[in-house]
Amino acid sequence: MAGPLSATATAEAVVDLDAIARNTALLAGRTTARLMAVVKADGFGHGLVPVARTALAHGASWLGVTSCAEALQLRAAGVTAPILSWLHGHDEDFRAVVAAGVELSVASPEHLQAIAATGTCRTGPVAVHLKVDTGLSRNGAAIHDWPELVRWAGKLAADGQVEVRGVWSHLATADTPDRASVARQVRTFEEAIGYARAAGLDPALCHLANSAAILDLPGTHYDLVRAGVALYGIEPVPGRASGLRPAMTLRARAVLTKRVPPGTGVSYGYEYVTPRAGTLLLVPLGFADGVPRGAGGRAEVWFADGRHPIAGRIAMDQFVVDVGDLPARPGDEVVVFGPGDRGEPTVTDWARWAGTNPHEILTGIGGRVPRRYLPAGRSWTDRSESCA
Numbered sequence: 001m002a003g004p005l006s007a008t009a010t011a012e013a014v015v016d017l018d019a020i021a022r023n024t025a026l027l028a029g030r031t032t033a034r035l036m037a038v039v040k041a042d043g044f045g046h047g048l049v050p051v052a053r054t055a056l057a058h059g060a061s062w063l064g065v066t067s068c069a070e071a072l073q074l075r076a077a078g079v080t081a082p083i084l085s086w087l088h089g090h091d092e093d094f095r096a097v098v099a100a101g102v103e104l105s106v107a108s109p110e111h112l113q114a115i116a117a118t119g120t121c122r123t124g125p126v127a128v129h130l131k132v133d134t135g136l137s138r139n140g141a142a143i144h145d146w147p148e149l150v151r152w153a154g155k156l157a158a159d160g161q162v163e164v165r166g167v168w169s170h171l172a173t174a175d176t177p178d179r180a181s182v183a184r185q186v187r188t189f190e191e192a193i194g195y196a197r198a199a200g201l202d203p204a205l206c207h208l209a210n211s212a213a214i215l216d217l218p219g220t221h222y223d224l225v226r227a228g229v230a231l232y233g234i235e236p237v238p239g240r241a242s243g244l245r246p247a248m249t250l251r252a253r254a255v256l257t258k259r260v261p262p263g264t265g266v267s268y269g270y271e272y273v274t275p276r277a278g279t280l281l282l283v284p285l286g287f288a289d290g291v292p293r294g295a296g297g298r299a300e301v302w303f304a305d306g307r308h309p310i311a312g313r314i315a316m317d318q319f320v321v322d323v324g325d326l327p328a329r330p331g332d333e334v335v336v337f338g339p340g341d342r343g344e345p346t347v348t349d350w351a352r353w354a355g356t357n358p359h360e361i362l363t364g365i366g367g368r369v370p371r372r373y374l375p376a377g378r379s380w381t382d383r384s385e386s387c388a
């Protein structure tokens, strides 16, 4: 996996772009709709631009982000694919994104009017995707406010100020077995599309499905599907095996090793006491790097040929591993998580230990950890090369 740690790094996140390429192709193969790669939050921590380029080269035709800054960063990198950005205050300055051809999600008449005012003769009508709340009760117009939103959209479209490219929503329960709830959300979505058509709108792109729905709910695919976590190789429904491959490996070199007697308290508060004489490894990654402090007491890492417990509290910048009687030297490698090929912990294991979801672990890996990219296009056999 990924060859040796780079000579200068004591810790790094290795991003396997080939895994992202294959996950993209796998997801594209599960639908007849177009595929949007959701690259918000710095590509779920994997790197906005490298993930976007890889996904676009392997089956995605759209990119999804939540902010103007992310959309503009993609454009500045030369990415010309369609981009939808979806989390905005109505009083943001939209001129730059509109000029850059970024499409915007809109959930209220105030927001729609503010965006419409941004269009110029040069940019033409501003492309928007109207968002309806189908039951998540988060973003999107409530269904009772929807008729007013589509009325406004119809008027501004007739005036040539906006073009309604999409009608969309987000499922609340795609990753649960509650199909009755999904059916209710789909009915509300259909109702919303009906209102939009009745208002004279003809959205080319209706979209509802996220990762779990791409894999499990083909009836929700419509014209476009939005893949987030699955793109990065995480099974959206834990326990499934869809053939996705985790793209990130977090690893570090031990910076210090020491032999200690039985009964040695380790890290703040002595929550771990060595059960026998053993060797402790000091690993330079901590909660400031996104290694969740709350996983202490349960979490394990990979060293030599096996999993070993993190000893005591995870600190801001470092944690300690008890490797017992294994030989260990400073510079030896510890894998915090990886694809799991050798039995090393995965992001999904860490999420369970920390009482959270894999998304939070991935997006939490801090900016202090350098990313190193393995290119797309390598063969499967290359990647089982060991960490020597």
Ligand SMILES: *Cc1c(COP(=O)(O)O)cnc(C)c1O
Pocket: 038, 040, 086, 169, 170, 209, 210, 211, 212, 226, 227, 228, 229, 230, 236
């Ligand atoms: C983050 C996000 C997604 C991606 O969801 P996954 O479950 O990670 O695939 C899709 N749509 C919206 C609106 C989102 O905010």
